[in-house]
Amino acid sequence: LTPGPTDPLHVLIASYLDEREVRRIEQVDPRIRVLNAPELLPIPRYAADHNGSHRALSETELAKWQDLLALADVSYDFDWHRPADLLSTAPKLRWVQATSSGIGEFLTDTGLINSGITFTTAAGVHAVPLAEFVTMGLLYLVKEVPMLRGQMRRHLWERYTTHSLAGKRALVVGMGNVGRQVALHLSALGVHVTGASRTPGTPPPGVGTVVALSELHSVLPDIDALVLCSPLSASTYRLIGAAELEAMPRGCLVVNVARGQVIDETALIAALESGHLGGAVLDVVESEPLPGDSPLWDRENVLISPHSASTLVDENARIVDIFVTNLTRWLRGETLVNVFARTDALTG
Amino acid sequence: LTPGPTDPLHVLIASYLDEREVRRIEQVDPRIRVLNAPELLPIPRYAADHNGSHRALSETELAKWQDLLALADVSYDFDWHRPADLLSTAPKLRWVQATSSGIGEFLTDTGLINSGITFTTAAGVHAVPLAEFVTMGLLYLVKEVPMLRGQMRRHLWERYTTHSLAGKRALVVGMGNVGRQVALHLSALGVHVTGASRTPGTPPPGVGTVVALSELHSVLPDIDALVLCSPLSASTYRLIGAAELEAMPRGCLVVNVARGQVIDETALIAALESGHLGGAVLDVVESEPLPGDSPLWDRENVLISPHSASTLVDENARIVDIFVTNLTRWLRGETLVNVFARTDALTG
Numbered sequence: 001l002t003p004g005p006t007d008p009l010h011v012l013i014a015s016y017l018d019e020r021e022v023r024r025i026e027q028v029d030p031r032i033r034v035l036n037a038p039e040l041l042p043i044p045r046y047a048a049d050h051n052g053s054h055r056a057l058s059e060t061e062l063a064k065w066q067d068l069l070a071l072a073d074v075s076y077d078f079d080w081h082r083p084a085d086l087l088s089t090a091p092k093l094r095w096v097q098a099t100s101s102g103i104g105e106f107l108t109d110t111g112l113i114n115s116g117i118t119f120t121t122a123a124g125v126h127a128v129p130l131a132e133f134v135t136m137g138l139l140y141l142v143k144e145v146p147m148l149r150g151q152m153r154r155h156l157w158e159r160y161t162t163h164s165l166a167g168k169r170a171l172v173v174g175m176g177n178v179g180r181q182v183a184l185h186l187s188a189l190g191v192h193v194t195g196a197s198r199t200p201g202t203p204p205p206g207v208g209t210v211v212a213l214s215e216l217h218s219v220l221p222d223i224d225a226l227v228l229c230s231p232l233s234a235s236t237y238r239l240i241g242a243a244e245l246e247a248m249p250r251g252c253l254v255v256n257v258a259r260g261q262v263i264d265e266t267a268l269i270a271a272l273e274s275g276h277l278g279g280a281v282l283d284v285v286e287s288e289p290l291p292g293d294s295p296l297w298d299r300e301n302v303l304i305s306p307h308s309a310s311t312l313v314d315e316n317a318r319i320v321d322i323f324v325t326n327l328t329r330w331l332r333g334e335t336l337v338n339v340f341a342r343t344d345a346l347t348g
Numbered sequence: 349l350t351p352g353p354t355d356p357l358h359v360l361i362a363s364y365l366d367e368r369e370v371r372r373i374e375q376v377d378p379r380i381r382v383l384n385a386p387e388l389l390p391i392p393r394y395a396a397d398h399n400g401s402h403r404a405l406s407e408t409e410l411a412k413w414q415d416l417l418a419l420a421d422v423s424y425d426f427d428w429h430r431p432a433d434l435l436s437t438a439p440k441l442r443w444v445q446a447t448s449s450g451i452g453e454f455l456t457d458t459g460l461i462n463s464g465i466t467f468t469t470a471a472g473v474h475a476v477p478l479a480e481f482v483t484m485g486l487l488y489l490v491k492e493v494p495m496l497r498g499q500m501r502r503h504l505w506e507r508y509t510t511h512s513l514a515g516k517r518a519l520v521v522g523m524g525n526v527g528r529q530v531a532l533h534l535s536a537l538g539v540h541v542t543g544a545s546r547t548p549g550t551p552p553p554g555v556g557t558v559v560a561l562s563e564l565h566s567v568l569p570d571i572d573a574l575v576l577c578s579p580l581s582a583s584t585y586r587l588i589g590a591a592e593l594e595a596m597p598r599g600c601l602v603v604n605v606a607r608g609q610v611i612d613e614t615a616l617i618a619a620l621e622s623g624h625l626g627g628a629v630l631d632v633v634e635s636e637p638l639p640g641d642s643p644l645w646d647r648e649n650v651l652i653s654p655h656s657a658s659t660l661v662d663e664n665a666r667i668v669d670i671f672v673t674n675l676t677r678w679l680r681g682e683t684l685v686n687v688f689a690r691t692d693a694l695t696g
Contacts, residue, residue: 132490160654161394161656163661185537303496309491
């Protein structure tokens, strides 16, 4: 599998990277032949946009893209054009370095999960910004910022009594990179963190105990906040439904930086509308973009981020760090980092 | 000074405490005679309101209050009625346990600073809630919550690229209880913290270096956020003016949990309006309540809290903790904790 000492390794750049990052990839090894045609790639709408607006390409241009795909041994990101056809359009392809962490649903939808291609994720890149988003979201609600903004709109200086985040109890579902970073942040602020994981084991730093996903109900009545950080998988699909929300105490807060499908959104909306939940901070929703008529848009105690809390201005450089590490390992025949584990992918 | 083994110690309750807290004070020592007339005290407008709405008291009721003052050896909080006359109305008074941390301005304004009375403060009680407010405020601006709320108002799902608080550089002015707690919180989130203090010394945990207040200009050009946590004193009055704001990089954030007078508010508003500052989070303003026509009310990148960020629902219990400790020490003739240091009080 490892290319010989003079065999070229064709590396396709399938989502836009600036010249500086492309050079870093090129410089990993003399055997690397970068296939980079930025004029064919979707145009990023913001820094580190891995989807971008598709160009209106001519037949000739599309044919050129197909030629590049046909040559690729390795790809940085998936084919933006016909991702589900990757097995036929890129017959030499052995490995894709994804630019996101949660690719299980995508691989399932495209059927690529059943291919022999190795997939590596961007896991880890998003842990700090997502943990910061979680901390911000909890403080936003605990410190009653919506009330403060309401007073500001009325030019009203009216004193109030506030609550402390310190001493609150949070259940963090998912003990991967993101959940562990969330636990570090929250515990540093005095929050008592319980973890939940498909495979509970020794609690990571900042976590009191870790329970199994099947034991959530033993913890839900005693928390002030639920933070979802798990991958979307068969075991987390609609993990939080009406019964789980009901089991949480009145006033409990929900933060979701996992995937929208981890919560039953209808039940979430009902629990917000009844006043059972104290608020929700959502970077992800069941159907994205969130439909214009969703009642979530207009709630004062809800904060919506359009699936962007993980996207940092300098994120491409950090993903290329992972890719460069992996290219070095690939060329040496070593195990890659961040390999996507198919075992827990969404199947239902 | 210490009462003899049978001498009574008259302890006046001068701001409302619930019965449970009054009992804790009473139970410190058999010599304690609590003077508690809640029916005469201002009515708290919110939990742990230490000012409250004044009652319309009859002459007889006011005379009763004067009688209690005249008996008091020790007072929990200042006289709500005629605080500046305390020396004549409470001639036996030796010690006042205040319910706030920043009492320098009040003591100066009332002239009590020149009395022989010992004052102890509530310092420490407010450190965690204020540090949480600071962390919330920085995350609120760094994570662009005002933009997110704007998108929500328009039901707009438009992805964006965000910034990380980790890696940013903050200058925390004031290395007392609040500043040290702020440094602990921010450094745990990966912020590089520099401190500034009237008396720089060994940096406390979470702080890289501590500079003198006179050396601020050496630090200001290299920060992303300025956090004011100092007491108001002669050395911090209008510490931050137009020149200091100008020295900070474009986009810099300002958080003030100290006193409004530490910043020149006109210069602050100008720096916000010109776009030089990226935003401000203010628990305090120069003149409180903030005047209805202040331009601060309507700015998207400003968050105003009506001097309440330190006020916790259970704050009275925490202040009574300090008072109970101090009563024990007072009766034993030991040094009190949280004694107000007159040396740095506001004189100009």
